[in-house]
Amino acid sequence: MADADPKAGCPVHGGEMKIRSLLGRQNKDWWPDALPVDMLHQHGVSPDPMGEDFDYAEAFKKLDYAALKADLTTLMTDSKSWWPADYGHYGPFMIRMAWHAAGTYRVTDGRGGAGSGQQRFEPLNSWPDNGNLDKARRLLWPIKQKYGQSISWADLFILAGNVAIESMGGPVFGFGGGRRDVYQSEGDTFWGAEEIWVDQGAQTRITEEQVELEGPLAAIQMGLIYVNPEGPGGDPDPLKSARDMKATFLRMAMNSEETVALTAGGHAFGKAHGAKPGETFGKAPAGEAIHQQGFGWLTDADEIGKGHITTSGIEGSWSNNPTQWGGDYFRLLFKYDYELVESPAGAKQWQPINPDREDMAPDARDPNKRVPTMMTTADMALKMDPEFRAISERFRDDQAALDDAFARAWFKLTHRDMGPKSLYLGPEVPEETLIWQDPVPAGAAPSxxxxxxxxxxxxxxxxxxxxxxxxxxxxxxxxxxxxxxxxxxxxxxxxxxxxxxxxxxxxxxxxxxxxxxxxxxxxxxxxxxxxxxxxxxxxxxxxxxxxxxxxxxxxxxxxxxxxxxxxxxxWMEPQADGFRNYLKTRQPVKTEELLLDKASLLGLSGPEMTVLVGGLRVLGANHKGIPKGVFTHRKGALTNDFFVNLFDIDTFWDLADTASDEEFIGYTRGERTEKWRATRTDLIFGSNSQLRATAEVYAERGHEEKFVRDFVKAWVKVMNADRFDLA
Known part of the structure; x- marks a missing residue:
């Protein structure tokens, strides 16, 4: 595996820190004309039509699981004229949908993944790498409508991928349900700071100068799930592609063997689409006209059903048997020498030199026609990179090893963000416990x-x-x-x-x-x-x-x-924890934003975050006992002194060091006598108007007991955050 440092700090470009927004580019930046539905969900109003009392686990238990799988199996070969199945089988399409739903997961902050069905919403719905997956989800709608609340979209995406693999003879390790849908985009995820998508010329996030992915990011370019299949920034260099693959899969908690197994296993099925230049189809779903009803990437109506589909721009299948699991992917990869060519859409791809007819693939629409197979630059990396090659040769020579490795890696990919195994639902939950599920033996409550x-x-x-x-x-x-x-x-x-x-x-x-x-x-x-x-x-x-x-x-x-x-x-080691006034190294976002990020990951509200910070300061919870933010002379007593003294109008604040804006001194007005020291995460409660409004409540006379009781409630919430048995 690549020797990437999981604890690497912030990126520095040219020796100068670049401060960015915590969330980077947001949906409103990409699609400024989008309907602002979020205005309906302000002030704690939930967008969830099922309501807080809905128990998805109980609804799932009433599901006719066998009937659902039978319906999904039937769907795989029920080709529709409005979006015909390649080779008469939707299996590869459903695998890609499931993979891309899960593949956004990143171990750095745990965000992304298939756990809430986010692929239905922007920005993922309109990412270039998710091109035409809107059709895959629409093909599933009749089944979702039939089974209703007993199966979430999030579970259905992954189960459809599993059934697709099974229907084509592939190995499956198991399936666990329990992913409850959300009903709006998760706006606290940083997808990157770039202002252009991968298909608009965005460069790879790893270069000779920038050797690490920034912060929590896992994908190599804006709008990708993993790497650019043509190579870094479109450069068809297999060794650089291997570098990118190792970096991005590491950020998704996958080692090199899992990376090879997933790449080869996924590419054993289906084809890539680049039959026509990209400019021949329309906008992504978020930018399309209202009468298209959520469809994007549309081509001329006369061409639908005739195979003129462009998604990645790469054209062709990896295997001569694209709807049948087996060892053909590795067999072809190593049997032939490959030359660099361009697809009809102008994408860089690799084609076998002088392939035998039996090693050519059927045409996606005409089974009597044979066409050359292809490999992407990312596929060639499995052959050219020494580490990847050794693994690939082993899988080529041992089909059982590939079967097991792919099944396990696919299960990990699609279940990594679900939490402990106790939350898995359904008859296909594997008996085996896996280390990445963070198992904890059952405990006994003390008397x-x-x-x-x-x-x-x-x-x-x-x-x-x-x-x-x-x-x-x-x-x-x-x-x-x-x-x-x-x-x-x-x-x-x-x-x-x-x-x-x-x-x-x-x-x-x-x-x-x-x-x-x-x-x-x-x-x-x-x-x-x-x-x-x-x-x-x-x-x-x-x-x-x-x-x-x-x-x-x-x-x-x-x-x-x-x-x-x-x-x-x-990867979970905090680089900052504003609750303990800890900052390991200067980060590429404002320190107070890192406090918000920490509070968000803990599931805290604004008042809960505020009361916890104020309480932890006076309790002496700062890292190494630093005095910054400890605005009290009664340290160790749970009082509202932090807020009272922060808002003392006889105190004024100034930078402790003009070379840094991380530490401040509070002086007595008129005397310039030092009273307190503070950090940005302390002073933000007086600077930000919304946080100040909340903090002032805890500084008011008569609210001393409210502060204590609110602190206790928030404290218990954090202590019990992982007690899913208490929900």
């Missing part, structure tokens, strides 16, 4: 007596409120709603790599965990960490003048090192 005894012991152990709160926060705040990874369950903060993350202060963490292990008895370490932090919050609240009980629900288990996917967890 009430054990809870009380432990709380008493930990508060008299010599560990401080700050230490206990920081440890609980460090454990639980790894959770991210995007792919349901992380969280307190499993106590992976005690395991590599989390125990060694700089943000977790490894030396102090080891001290705290050693004491908790000494005191916990039969209680799981995961429960002990959360309970100790909650006990500290109760003590801090009492020291601030309020008796509160922090709700605690035990039952967490402890993960093991052997069943922890260290490589993929490395």
């Amino acid at each position: 009430d007596a054990d809870v009380l005894a432990f709380k008493s012991a930990v508060l008299s152990s010599g560990l401080t409120v700050s230490q206990l709160v920081k440890t609980a926060w460090a454990s639980a705040s790894t959770y991210r709603k995007s792919d349901k990874r992380g969280g307190a369950n499993g106590a992976r903060i005690a395991l590599a790599p989390q125990k060694d993350w700089d943000v977790n202060e490894p030396a102090e963490l080891a001290t705290v965990l050693a004491k908790l292990n000494e005191l916990r008895g039969s209680m799981s370490l995961a429960d002990a960490i959360v309970l100790a932090g909650s006990a500290a919050v109760e003590k801090a609240a009492k020291d601030g003048g309020f008796d509160v009980t922090v709700p605690f629900t035990g039952g967490r288990g402890d993960a093991t090192q052997d069943w922890t996917d260290v490589e993929s967890f490395h």
Whole structure:
């Protein structure tokens, strides 16, 4: 696998940091004339027509699963005149749809993936790499309409891909349902800062000068799922393409063997489309006329059904048996020498030199006609790159190994963002547990007596409120709603790599965990960490003048090192955590935006984020105890002092260092006496009008108890974020 550093910091171009927006280009930038439906969903109004009470898991259990699969199997060969099936089989089309629904997943921040059916919405609906998949989804509509709420679009996309593979004799590892649809674009995903799409000449994100993908990004160019099939930026260089493939698949938690298996397995089926120049078809769905009813990339009406389809611009199939699983892909790749040619659409592709007739492919519309097969530059990378070649030759010579590798990699691709295995639904959930599912053994909830005894012991152990709160926060705040990874369950903060993350202060963490292990008895370490932090919050609240009980629900288990996917967890190391006033290195976005990103991944609202920051500051939860933002003389007591002192009109703020805008000093007006130190994530609560309006509520006299109780509620939400058994 490529030696890309999973913990690499921000990109620097020419030695100068380029600050960008957290979200980059948004739908309104690409399609300014689009109907602003989002205005209907302001102020907490949900766009979900099913309502919050809808239980998709219960609806799925009522599904006639066998009948649904039978209908999908029938669909595969039920070619429609308005969009005819290549070779009379929609299987390859459905595989591409499912692959592209899942392939946006990235391990960096857990965003993307098939988990919510985002392919239905912009920008993915209109990405160049998703060309004509609008037709695949429309072919599925009669089946979705028939089975209704018992099958989500998100589940249907992936199941259709599985059935397609099975219908063509391919291997399938299993299927788990449980993906609940959303009903609007997920606007908190950064897809890139570029102002042009791949088909408009966008350059690859990796160059000799820029050796890492920026931030969380996984695709090589704007509008792609993975890499440009013609080569980096259209350059047909197989070795550079291999470089890009390793980088992008690594960002999607795939190793080189999985990368080769998926590429070869996916390209065993179907064809690419480049029969006519791209300018002969219309706009993407988001830019088309209203009477096209959501269809895009349209050609002349007289040409529909005659094979004049252009999508990628590359033309032809990879195999001489494009609707049958087997070893032909690797056989042809290694049997022939290939020459660089251009497709009818002008795309660069590779064609075998003097192929035998039996190694030529049937025409997509006329089975009596034979046409040459082809390979993309990305396919040639599997032959030219030494690492890829060794894997490819092994798969060529061992069909069973390819069968198993592809089935497992496909299952991982299509299920990676679903969270723990306990959330999978249906009769085809595999019995085998896989390490990338982050398994955690079942835990047992401690008794009430054990809870009380432990709380008493930990508060008299010599560990401080700050230490206990920081440890609980460090454990639980790894959770991210995007792919349901992380969280307190499993106590992976005690395991590599989390125990060694700089943000977790490894030396102090080891001290705290050693004491908790000494005191916990039969209680799981995961429960002990959360309970100790909650006990500290109760003590801090009492020291601030309020008796509160922090709700605690035990039952967490402890993960093991052997069943922890260290490589993929490395990607989850925070480069910034505004809740702990931590910034590892300067990032290419404003530091306060990184706080919002962290809060979003935790599933927090604006008020929840605000009250947690204010509370954690006064509790002394800052990284390494730095004083920045600790606007109190009662550190360790849970008070609203952070907000009261931030809004003190007798304080004015100035840069601590004119060479940096990350640290500030608060002075007494008129005297210029230093009172406080702060970071951007502190001062944003006074600078941003919306955050200030929320923070002012917690600074108001009479709201001291409200602050404490709101903090406790938000704290418990984070501690239980990964307790799907409590939902």
